[in-house]
Amino acid sequence: MAQHSGKAIYLKNYPAGMPTEALFELRAAETPAPGPGEMLCRTVWMSVDPYMRGRMRPDVKSYIPPFSLDRPLEGGAVSQVMESNIEGYQPGDYVVDYTGGWKEYYLSRGEQTHKVDPNLAPLSAYLGVLGMPGMTAWAGITQILKPKEGETLFVSGAAGAVGSVVCQLGKIKGCRVIASAGSKAKCDWLVNEAGVDVALNYKDYKNAAELTKALAEAAPKDVDCYFENVGGMHLEAALHCIALGGRIALCGMISMYNLTEPEPGPSNLINLVARGALMRGFIVSEYMAKAMEFAAEVAPLLAQGKIKFQESVYEGLDKAPEAFIGLFKGENFGKAVVRVGPDRI
Ligand SMILES: NC(=O)c1ccc[n+]([C@@H]2O[C@H](COP(=O)([O-])OP(=O)(O)OC[C@H]3O[C@@H](n4cnc5c(N)ncnc54)[C@H](OP(=O)(O)O)[C@@H]3O)[C@@H](O)[C@H]2O)c1
Structure with missing residues (x-):
């Protein structure tokens, strides 16, 4: 299969103080066809989260490395598998992937990935209340x-x-x-x-x-x-x-x-x-080994309407910087998510 043309967001410089949209750049990005042990995914929803600000401080020791200025940014996403060379993942599957954010297409090795059920909850909920x-x-x-x-x-x-x-x-x-x-x-x-x-x-x-x-x-x-x-x-x-x-x-x-x-x-x-x-x-x-326990407790509460949630939805990858900055200005209500592509194609 051929490579995929899409877009991705880069950070041009690390912010000092409150980030501004001028620090981000939407660029064309080519994603090659998946090799052995890889799958091609298209990002459907991406998450913006406060911890990403910590990844914009290259001078501070943290549990997660700083963002590189030479590669697209990354973050949590709900994506759809388009082509797969990984056993257990089929085209059409929906996955949560912790590198799929800030881009339209990407290759995943399935290492920080798990499948999600689109019939159990709205896909975006896997970045919020169920994520x-x-x-x-x-x-x-x-x-x-x-x-x-x-x-x-x-x-x-x-x-x-x-x-x-x-x-x-x-x-x-x-x-x-x-x-x-x-x-x-x-x-x-x-x-x-x-x-x-x-x-x-x-x-x-x-x-x-x-x-x-x-x-x-x-x-x-x-x-x-x-x-x-x-x-x-x-x-x-x-x-x-x-x-x-x-x-x-x-x-x-x-x-x-x-x-x-x-x-x-x-x-x-x-x-x-x-x-x-x-x-x-x-x-x-630290508690990821207990993820099934979390899902077993919270998913039924959500299904029974005992837990409610709000979302602030930003339409389009180009709105991701605005969504991210909005976190620090109280502009989001509930979970801030960015719709990068349609749920189904
Ligand atoms: N330890 C972990 O593993 C972990 C994981 C996820 C998140 N977190 C942390 O949990 C917190 C909430 O994260 P979230 O994802 O749920 O974000 P969020 O609450 O959905 O969004 C951020 C909210 O913080 C409030 N805020 C922003 N600046 C503020 C300020 N100067 N003073 C008071 N409130 C301010 C705003 O609401 P208002 O309108 O109320 O100001 C804003 O809507 C963050 O501190 C995040 O870093 C930690």
């Missing part, structure tokens, strides 16, 4: 926080891809859930659709002291579990309100990803000592 963000939420809840019925769970970044699943798993496990998000519309969705008990619009609070006061009022029995997505004043407020024996799962700190100067740490870390509380960071890949 890496959903698994992250599930891992933080079930493996670190382990909330008990009647406990109070505080969630920052609560209307996002990870946070919205955390909130709903918390409710299912019988917690009082206090959510924080950055707009009235997001807070309304959290209360009316996700079923949280209190939603705080953090933009109503000028500083950590104000947010702390609001959180303390919402959590009169203190915060047993805090799921951290944001950092900064959210962590300070959570540390102030953390209960005796409380648990904090550090999933991410998006408020810091575009800072050019480091932010001072929280002033009240000592509360972990006095309250015998645990604070633990994690990366979802």
Whole structure:
């Protein structure tokens, strides 16, 4: 078979501070015919995720290497197999592939790939509630926080891809859930659709002291579990309100990803000592061996309508930089996904 002509997005330079669209370039890209042990895939949906900003910092040691400026960017995608020289993959199969993003066609060796069922859920859901963000939420809840019925769970970044699943798993496990998000519309969705008990619009609070006061009022029995997505004043407020024996799962700190100067740490870390509380960071890949357990718990909840999700859909590969930058401006509601090609051809 001949090579495939398509497009792919490159990063021209690493950003300093908030990324801009000028840093990205859409270029023509040729994908050769698959060789032995390879398959040709066309990207249907691609994910934009906050961790990608970390891959744009070549000077920072991380669990994942920085993006190269000489190759197309990569990231999670739902793709369709077009030609396959890999046993077990047939043309027409849909796969989630962790390199398929930011391009229209690519060769996969099937190494970071698994098949998905297009009849079980919308394809894009495999990048959100049934994908890496959903698994992250599930891992933080079930493996670190382990909330008990009647406990109070505080969630920052609560209307996002990870946070919205955390909130709903918390409710299912019988917690009082206090959510924080950055707009009235997001807070309304959290209360009316996700079923949280209190939603705080953090933009109503000028500083950590104000947010702390609001959180303390919402959590009169203190915060047993805090799921951290944001950092900064959210962590300070959570540390102030953390209960005796409380648990904090550090999933991410998006408020810091575009800072050019480091932010001072929280002033009240000592509360972990006095309250015998645990604070633990994690990366979802640590728990990948439990992916079947996650799917077995969350897929039925989704099918039964017990977990709801929102998506911000961007149409076309050329919109991927805008979708990515929107993550840091609160422009997405739920999971941000980019439609690169039609579901079926
Ligand atoms: N540890 C892991 O393995 C892992 C895996 C996936 C994600 N994460 C982390 O989990 C967090 C959420 O990721 P996600 O994929 O679910 O993204 P997301 O929440 O869907 O999108 C990012 C959201 O963050 C909020 N935000 C952006 N800048 C902010 C700021 N300065 N202060 C407060 N909120 C801000 C915005 O919502 P508002 O409108 O509410 O501001 C925005 O919509 C991130 O920190 C990410 O790095 C970690």
